[in-house]
Amino acid sequence: MPPTLSKPNADDLWATAVNRLDKNLRTKIDFDHEKIETVSVVLQLTENAQTECDAKAWRLRRKNGVTVSVRDVLAKVIKWVNHFKEIGDIAVQYDPGYAALPWAGIRFLLQIVIGDFQAYKFVLESIENIIELLCRHAFVEELLLQFSKAPTKGPSASNPAHELRQALVQLYTSVLPYLAHARAYYQQSTAKRLVKSALLQPSDLEESFTVIADAQSKVDRCLHVASVQDELDRHDGLKDMVAALQAPVSRWSDELNKITDQLDKTKRREILQWLSKEPYRKHHQLIREGILEGTGQWLLSDPVYIQWKEESASSILWLHGIPGSGKSKLVSLVVEDAVVAFEKHQQAPPAYFYCSRSPAEPARADPEAILASIARQLSCLKPGHALLQPTIAVYDTHEEEGFAAESLRLHETCKLIVRLSENYPMLTIILDALDECNPATRESLLSAMEDILRESPCLVKIFVSSRDDQDIVYRLQRYPNLKISSHKNSSDIANFVESETGRLLNSGKLLRYSSAQQMMKQKIIKRVASDAQGMFRWASLQLETLCELKSDESVLERLGRLPRTLEELYREIFQKIENYQSGFDRQYAKHIFSRLLCAQRRLSSAEFLSAVSMAVPQQQLLRNDQILDFCCNLVVLDTQLDTFRFAHLSVREFLEKQEGYVSSSSNAVAAETCLVTMLGLAADPFSENVLSKLGYRGRIGNAQLQKYSYAFWAPHYQASAGERKQGHI
Incomplete structure (x- = not known):
């Protein structure tokens, strides 16, 4: 005989859910436990299991091979049970006989699972999910009470709060059969259980849990429609409770501070x-x-x-x-x-x-x-x-x-x-x-x-x-x-382009001669953001290129034929460098790129400036800003480590494919610099004569560059291969 059920209170959703179950299923449900006592027992069971788990480092493996931390699952159970107890007054306002039903089922399953985590691994994770569900929806029921106090428009059946209530009842109606099936399943003898497991694929329990997940999805949709956020904004206490529910489970140990x-x-x-x-x-x-x-x-x-x-x-x-x-x-x-x-x-x-x-x-x-x-x-x-x-x-x-x-x-x-x-x-x-x-x-x-x-x-x-x-x-x-796709980061790209365009405009680098700056600014933002295809690097270089143009007409012309890929953009910038009017400027750029391509260790900015300044004999030491200017945004100064770098790996990859920047060519440039530096230290007539013929005078390089030259001259020379027959090496 199923228990005799009184007519449920209109606000007692668990009672309503019980009355929707068929009689056979109701006979499998235990109505005898007091809710608060049962919740406390669940908490004590879990805390005891977690203490033992800490000592034994229990883990379990899912069917797909993924490893699950039992300790972490139990920590989540403890978190949700404690939150449920804190909600307390919300849940207690309903008939404890009905609201205790899921907790009684959870207590039974938890006692079984703790005996053998590996054998009952699926049930362990489902218990955590159900307890989270109970906690969150005790809170949602409080929201329903707030909704019921607010004036509604139209018939109650079309009220979003009514739809939410029905979805919750359906969810509770799906939870109870799962707990009942699990209880009946694990009360069988081991032999019967093994036979049943062999015959059912997937198991009844997994199918029942899928029903719970589907019902939960409907509750989520109804919560969205019911404009829950508006209700939360009117109740600071509820907002604090939501914040607590959304806080992640603690994965911290105070023992770490005691080491x-x-x-x-x-x-x-x-x-x-x-x-x-x-x-x-x-x-x-x-x-x-x-x-x-x-x-x-x-x-x-x-x-x-x-x-x-x-x-x-x-x-x-x-x-x-x-x-x-x-x-x-x-x-x-x-x-x-x-x-x-x-x-x-x-x-x-x-x-x-x-x-x-x-x-x-x-x-x-x-x-x-x-x-x-x-x-x-x-x-x-x-x-x-x-x-x-x-x-x-x-x-x-x-x-x-x-x-x-x-x-x-x-x-x-x-x-x-x-x-x-x-x-x-x-x-x-x-x-x-x-x-x-x-x-x-x-x-x-x-x-x-x-x-x-x-x-x-x-x-x-x-x-x-x-x-x-x-x-x-x-x-x-x-x-x-x-x-990462343009769909995912399109908003970020748009914000970046708008911010960077504004920065360049305010600094006087972009549109400095324009009489219609705001209109041109919007045209630039719209075109560059839409054509970026998810590439921040592409957008950044396009904006820097626009800074070189002197009139609105030239900017509009450029916007009409932007290079579509990074490769095309790099080729355009590289061609500009190759076409510098001064051969000295071209030589400096070549030395900068070559040294970055083949440097055997990280060079400080001082070492790097000393090395690339040797591209032109008798030239004063270059400055940081000159290095950046020669290379048109392809090189940056890392201020954290005081070193020059390529702005992006794609710059290195592009240069490595260019004639004159293959490994042997770049290493030949570095080897020559090392050789000149070492000759400058020799302080003998022969070395001074050689350097003089090459156009060098006085002390060559700084002390750190001299150390680099001694350490890496040989590797650079060996890597220069056929280039050894050319130039000065």
């Missing part, structure tokens, strides 16, 4: 420098420069990104797109998003790395160096803080064996990161421009990342950006991914 290492600052610095010397923070600061406020928010609010960030599964999210589409800028926003979460004690700090293809910075394309930098960042909570024991132990072992000077191999660093992960509730690893990593070895970096994902006892989130290189596509296409 000590008994080391002084010098020893800590020595160990960290042994792991990696890469200035990863300065790389990040450089990328962050110039980001327009408010841009990139489409990524942070994208459902794929949010799911990757919030779900309890260890996973990789791959951001990919064409050259110049702003991938690195977006990655810097992801880093900042994680840093903000750390500052709020919601998670541990992220470990990140910006790859770069440049012979002057070989470590930024080397998988071993990249992973070593990640390990360094994970070795302490903040710069200057105590080091984690696994890093100290690895260093001590190498020191005792007499190999402290040698860096870790890739597999050793990977094992170290896995050991470090034991100290964290969650790791966040962010890797930009994977395509700039050495193509011959980057597969090893991807394999290491997957090993970390698979073997770390904690939750691991890895964010990777790259172009669509085929080997990367092959490895990452099976993971969640986001492709």
Whole structure:
């Protein structure tokens, strides 16, 4: 006999849902538990399980191979149960006999699941989803009460609040059968359960949960139609409650603040420098420069990104797109998003790395160096803080064996990161421009990342950006991914073009002779933004090119025939440089490009100026602004590291295809500079005579450039190949 049900109160949605169930299903539902007591039991069960989980690092694997952190799922359950208890008064106003039904079912399932997480992995995640649903919709029911107090127009059946109420009842009606089926299923004997599992694909439970998901989607649509935000704006208390519900689950451990290492600052610095010397923070600061406020928010609010960030599964999210589409800028926003979460004690700090293809910075394309930098960042909570024991132990072992000077191999660093992960509730690893990593070895970096994902006892989130290189596509296409398109970033492009046009106009660089600046400004913004096709780099160069024009007519003419691709735009700029009237200016530009193409280490701005000034004998030292002017926005000054760089990888790629800038030609230029510098140090009659014939007088280069010349003259000379028979080398 099913329990006798009284006629439900008009506001008791759970009672209404129960009355919609058929009699056979109602017999499987337990009405005997008091809600508040049951909720407290669920909380206690979960907290006890999480304590045990912390000690055993429980994980489970989904059918698709994705690893799920049991600790993280339980943390979410605790979060939602606590929120439900805080809502308290909202839920208590209904008949506790009916509102207790789902909690009684959850308590039963939780007791079963805690006994064997791996066997009941699907049910564990479904429990977390249902508890979140119960919490959120207890709050929505309060909104319904607020709606019921407001005047309505037209018949009640067409009222959005009425539609929302019906959708909630339908959702509750789908939750109860799921809990009832699960209870009946797990009350069977093990033998019967095994037989049933073998016969049903997919299982009854998974099908029932799909019904819940569909019903939830309808509730979401009704919430949107019901203009919930208007109601929230009138109730500060409700707004605070929504903010609490939307706050992410804490993936932080106070134990991280209690770590000590008994080391002084010098020893800590020595160990960290042994792991990696890469200035990863300065790389990040450089990328962050110039980001327009408010841009990139489409990524942070994208459902794929949010799911990757919030779900309890260890996973990789791959951001990919064409050259110049702003991938690195977006990655810097992801880093900042994680840093903000750390500052709020919601998670541990992220470990990140910006790859770069440049012979002057070989470590930024080397998988071993990249992973070593990640390990360094994970070795302490903040710069200057105590080091984690696994890093100290690895260093001590190498020191005792007499190999402290040698860096870790890739597999050793990977094992170290896995050991470090034991100290964290969650790791966040962010890797930009994977395509700039050495193509011959980057597969090893991807394999290491997957090993970390698979073997770390904690939750691991890895964010990777790259172009669509085929080997990367092959490895990452099976993971969640986001492709940058003009559809996604069109608003960012428009804002960037408008802001940059205004800046150039205010500085007097653009339209300085125009008598119709505002009209011309709008024409420029409209055309450049619409033709950019998602490429910030293209838009930026087009605006810089327009600055060179002297009349409105020439600007309009240019807008009518803008180069369509970056390649065409680079070719146009390169042709302009090649056609400089002065041979000296052309020579300077060639030396600048050549040195950047083949430099064997990062040169300070002073070293670089000294080197390229030798393009013309007896010339005074060039200035920073002259370097930038010679190269027409193809080269920039990195103020963070005081070095010149190509403005974008695509500039390097373009030049490498041009006659006169192949590797042998660029290295010949560098070798000649090194040779002249070394002769200048010789201080003997023969060397002075040679330099005199070449037009040089006095001391050549600075001390740092002299060190560079001694160290890298031979590699440049060897790489110059057939060019050795020409020129001065």
